Amino acid sequence: MRQRMHSLLFIEMKPTFLPIVPATRRETTSQKMYLVSRTETFAKLFFIVSFTGLFMYVALAFYSFHTAYTTVSQVGKDQDSSSEHDDSDRFDKDLKYILLWTDKSLKEHVNLEGQSPFIENGCSEINCYITTNRTILNQDVRNFDAVIFNISLLLNWSRWPIHLPKGRSQRQKYVFYGMEASDDHPICNLLVDNFFNWTWSYKFHSDIFTPFIEVKDMKGKVVAPNSNVLWSNSLTRTTNSVINVTKTRAVAWIMDKCEILSNKMLSILKLKQALKDHNLYLDIYGCGHFQCPQEDCKKMLQRDYYFYLAIEGAISEDFVSTEVLKAYDNDVVPIVVGGADYIKFLPDNSYINFQYYTEEKLAAYLDYTIRNPSLYKEYFTWKKFYTIRKANTFNGYCQLCKLLNDKKKFNSFSSYADFRKWWFTGSLKNKCIPKGAERYTDLLGYLNDSSRIG
Known part of the structure; x- marks a missing residue:
């Protein structure tokens, strides 16, 4: 019996032998596992790169579409004139x-x-x-x-x-x-x-x-035209500016357009006759009348004339053209003839408004002013406070924009x-x-x- 138990113990304690794998086979298995690991890594990288590329492609496509949409050739491509569009963005x-x-x-x-x-x-x-x-x-x-x-x-x-x-x-x-x-x-x-x-x-x-003209103060700010303009209260003081008060002729008028209404011409002829009563003259240039000398009309005005007849082409509300600049640019006092409220356009005491006088009274006033140089000089006091120039023609486009x-x-x-x-x-x-x-x-x-x- 002891022998039998010994046999059983021997049998149970008998070592178990595992199959022996050759060295070459073990190396092949390791290589396979390494390749699988590398393949998985590359797959992950490929997925990340592909997703990133796809995202960048979508972003670039959206940007390109937006840019193309806003170009001139694509604006409003599908616009329908019968419907409203929300273009606020x-x-x-x-x-x-x-x-x-x-x-x-x-x-x-x-x-x-x-x-x-x-x-x-x-x-x-x-x-x-x-x-x-x-x-x-x-x-x-x-x-x-x-x-x-x-x-x-x-x-x-x-x-x-x-x-x-x-x-x-x-x-x-x-x-x-x-x-x-x-x-x-x-x-x-x-x-x-x-x-x-x-x-x-x-x-x-x-x-x-x-407007056609604009008045600026000495700081460059536009003062007029303005429906609520406030002029300096010093415009009636005698100026110290060098103004020629020894001129030889009274009134000039340069006609740029030969067509003029008969009622205007009749009034001008009446003024011309009234001035003659004071030994003064109204000279008309152009359109079959006098011709400007060779040096040009501007020099002639500045040298020879006290007043310039600034007649607008039409008597219309708010219509003040550059005609008055022929006087202001050449140290001549303008006599304005138009339909505008000139106080909204031109400095006080820088012009004479024809509509406030009859032809006879205007002639008498011009004669009195010429014979009183200090009074005549007061019409140029504005030059100490303002500049009067042609307005920038592009300002309207700026306002539209x-x-x-x-x-x-x-x-x-x-x-x-x-x-x-x-x-x-x-x-x-x-x-x-x-x-x-x-x-x-x-x-x-x-x-x-x-x-x-x-």
């Missing part, structure tokens, strides 16, 4: 595009194309682009933020609708531009009523007010329902006799439309 950074619908009359003043004019003229807002090219915005004028129509396009009552844009967006602004005197250039076509959103002219109550950047004004609707009456406040019946009417129905319809507004 893109208006923060994008250019405001302005189309000059009439290229001839506006380009006479300044050479306009692109964004650079707004930068060069020191506008407060410079993110505007101006052009006469109607096709740059995807060949659709509805994509422009503003379209400017010159008055010259509107004066032909029967044909101008033919030349209007074919479509119109509700978001864009139609701008009227008129620097001609309204009394001589009434607009008669009924279609202009409720056509314009904004106005741009020499009239104070325009959305964009651009500023309006286009004003979200509240741009997004609000405005329209001139009675534009014809806004432009010319008198009776249109006598002004608006249609020219070139080819059919009786055209004439009858036009007269009926005109009669509605007096």
Whole structure:
């Protein structure tokens, strides 16, 4: 029995022998495990790189699309003229595009194309682009933020609708531009009523007010024209400036345009006769009258004349052209003839207003002033306080760009329902006799439309 137990113990304690794996086989297994590990690592890196590349590609694609969308060729590609668009987001950074619908009359003043004019003229807002090219915005004028129509396009009552844009967006602004005197250039076509959103002219109550001249103080601040201007209270004091008071002629008038209303000419002839009674003379230059000497009219005015007859081409509200500068630039006192309230435009005691005198009284006053040099010199006291110059013709474009950047004004609707009456406040019946009417129905319809507004 002891022998049997010993046998059993021997059997249980017998060592277990594992199979012997050759060395070459062990190395192959390790290599496989290493390759699997490396493959997994490369797979992870590949996934990370691919995901990063995909993200960068999407970001770049979005940026490219946004940039392309804001370029000229893509602006408003899918715009529909019959619906409103919410463009408030893109208006923060994008250019405001302005189309000059009439290229001839506006380009006479300044050479306009692109964004650079707004930068060069020191506008407060410079993110505007101006052009006469109607096709740059995807060949659709509805994509422009503003379209400017010159008055010259509107004066032909029967044909101008033919030349209007074919479509119109509700978001864009139609701008009227008129620097001609309204009394001589009434607009008669009924279609202009409720056509314009904004106005741009020499009239104070325009959305964009651009006078022909401007008065600045010695600090360079624009003082006038201004409906509430406050002039210096020292303008009636005798000046110490060197002013020629030994001139030889009384009044000069240089005619740039030979067409003048008969009532104006009659008044001028009366003044000329009244001056003769005081041994004074009114000399008219141009249009078949005297010719300026070879050195030019300016030197002649400064040397020979006390007064200059500054007659406006039309007696219109707020219309003060550069005609007065012929006097101010040459140390001559202007005698103004126009329809404006000159106290809003010119310094006190720097001019004589014809409308406050009869021809005889004006002649007597001029004679008295010439014979009293100290009184004559008082008319030049303004030179110690102000400068009077031609206004910058680009100021109106700066104002327009500023309006286009004003979200509240741009997004609000405005329209001139009675534009014809806004432009010319008198009776249109006598002004608006249609020219070139080819059919009786055209004439009858036009007269009926005109009669509605007096």
